[in-house]
Amino acid sequence: MIPPKLPNNEKQRQIAVEKYELLDTLPEESYDNITSLMSYICETPISLITLLDGDRNFIKSHHGISMSESPREISFCGHAINSDDPLTIIEDSRKDERFFDNPLVSKHDAIFYAGAPLIDSNGYKLGTLCVYDTKPRKLTDQQQQALISMSKQVVSLFEHRYQNLKLLETQERLQMRNEDLTKFAGVVSHDLKSPLANIISITELIEYDGKGKLDEETLQYLQYLKSSSYSLRDYIDGILKFYKSDDLLKNKSENISFDEIITELKKITDTEGHVTFECTNCKEYLIVNKSALMQILINLITNAIKYHKGFDGVVIQIDLKEKDDFYEFSVTDNGDGIPKEYLNKIFDLFSVVGVADKDGNMGTGIGLATVKKIVTNLGGEIKVFSKEGEGSTFIFTIAKLFQENEYELQPHTIQKK
Numbered sequence: 001m002i003p004p005k006l007p008n009n010e011k012q013r014q015i016a017v018e019k020y021e022l023l024d025t026l027p028e029e030s031y032d033n034i035t036s037l038m039s040y041i042c043e044t045p046i047s048l049i050t051l052l053d054g055d056r057n058f059i060k061s062h063h064g065i066s067m068s069e070s071p072r073e074i075s076f077c078g079h080a081i082n083s084d085d086p087l088t089i090i091e092d093s094r095k096d097e098r099f100f101d102n103p104l105v106s107k108h109d110a111i112f113y114a115g116a117p118l119i120d121s122n123g124y125k126l127g128t129l130c131v132y133d134t135k136p137r138k139l140t141d142q143q144q145q146a147l148i149s150m151s152k153q154v155v156s157l158f159e160h161r162y163q164n165l166k167l168l169e170t171q172e173r174l175q176m177r178n179e180d181l182t183k184f185a186g187v188v189s190h191d192l193k194s195p196l197a198n199i200i201s202i203t204e205l206i207e208y209d210g211k212g213k214l215d216e217e218t219l220q221y222l223q224y225l226k227s228s229s230y231s232l233r234d235y236i237d238g239i240l241k242f243y244k245s246d247d248l249l250k251n252k253s254e255n256i257s258f259d260e261i262i263t264e265l266k267k268i269t270d271t272e273g274h275v276t277f278e279c280t281n282c283k284e285y286l287i288v289n290k291s292a293l294m295q296i297l298i299n300l301i302t303n304a305i306k307y308h309k310g311f312d313g314v315v316i317q318i319d320l321k322e323k324d325d326f327y328e329f330s331v332t333d334n335g336d337g338i339p340k341e342y343l344n345k346i347f348d349l350f351s352v353v354g355v356a357d358k359d360g361n362m363g364t365g366i367g368l369a370t371v372k373k374i375v376t377n378l379g380g381e382i383k384v385f386s387k388e389g390e391g392s393t394f395i396f397t398i399a400k401l402f403q404e405n406e407y408e409l410q411p412h413t414i415q416k417k
Contacts, residue, residue: 004078304333
């Protein structure tokens with residue numbers, strides 16, 4: 001018996017094998033299907049997918065035998081990855097000086113072998129897709145080509161796995177980064193809001209004590225200071241809401257009438273009772289993440305109220321349409337509208353429309369970015385139609401995520417089974 005030599009690039013080849021994280025993993029159907037198919041095509045009782053690892057030959061998939069690894073020094077595959085041929089064929093191992101007294105031959109009757117190397121995109125030979133028989137034989141040209149072609153498919157599965165691993169690592173890094181940003185936003189919010197509140201209180205105190213004593217210019221400066229403090233406070237609150245919006249998704253979906261949602265929206269957004277709400281399909285029942293939906297609607301409605309400078313009353317039209325896979329909502333106002341040049345970027349973080357609201361504030365560019373983030377996380381989309389002086393319409397969707405076997409829908413009611 002002649003043991004296989006280690007390739008000249010063994011160190012790099014070993015690193016290439018390990019990057020796929022397949023060593024010592026359990027059987028997988030996608031690989032087992034290939035070995036089963038190759039056994040059928042090549043008419044052999046045994047087919048394997050192997051990876052050469054250190055001093056062993058790890059068997060990722062085995063058809064016809066039960067072993068999951070064997071010593072590398074007695075492996076046929078160790079010789080196959082050293083060959084420059086696209087396919088290594090041993091028609092009768094008993095007549096080959098490399099194998100005639102090999103334990104696989106003398107004890108397990110590994111007489112016939114054909115193996116195609118598994119070559120990654122960098123040219124490293126990771127292992128083989130191979131077939132064995134207990135008697136001498138030949139493969140047809142079609143069988144040989146099938147073995148070579150399927151070895152490339154095995155490598156494609158390896159590559160897909162590697163890409164998925166990298167995506168998972170990226171996802172974990174992004175999640176950790178988002179958690180760090182959320183913590184940072186919370187700390188900044190706490191550390192800044194307290195002195196801001198002091199500035200606002202002191203400014204108001206100076207205004208109160210200075211009545212009749214301070215000139216108009218000084219009072220104007222105090223007003224600027226107070227207005228800037230309020231703007232900065234809103235900015236900090238907006239940042240915190242943006243980074244904490246993902247927490248809303250942790251809430252479970254619940255069944256609730258759309259009419260109840262509208263009633264709550266009125267109480268929250270129209271404290272002075274100056275807004276007219278109109279609604280279609282208000283009596284419909286929904287199964288939604290209520291907290292997330294309320295956050296979306298509150299942002300859109302408060303924006304509509306703030307950007308209404310006309311003398312006519314604010315009118316908010318809220319519509320609901322139920323589709324097979326999602327709910328579609330629209331919020332229409334009779335406000336000032338959005339300048340055309342800003343329509344394509346109003347959902348971008350920190351993007352403002354360049355127009356002050358009725359209180360003279362320019363906004364933070366965070367609210368609508370938060371809305372889009374929540375809608376996207378709920379499996380939906382959002383778009384806007386607007387014309388200056390005529391108002392705006394925001395249309396967004398939310399995917400239906402409830403399981404039908406948990407709820408049964410009845411006219412104007414939903415009952416838990």
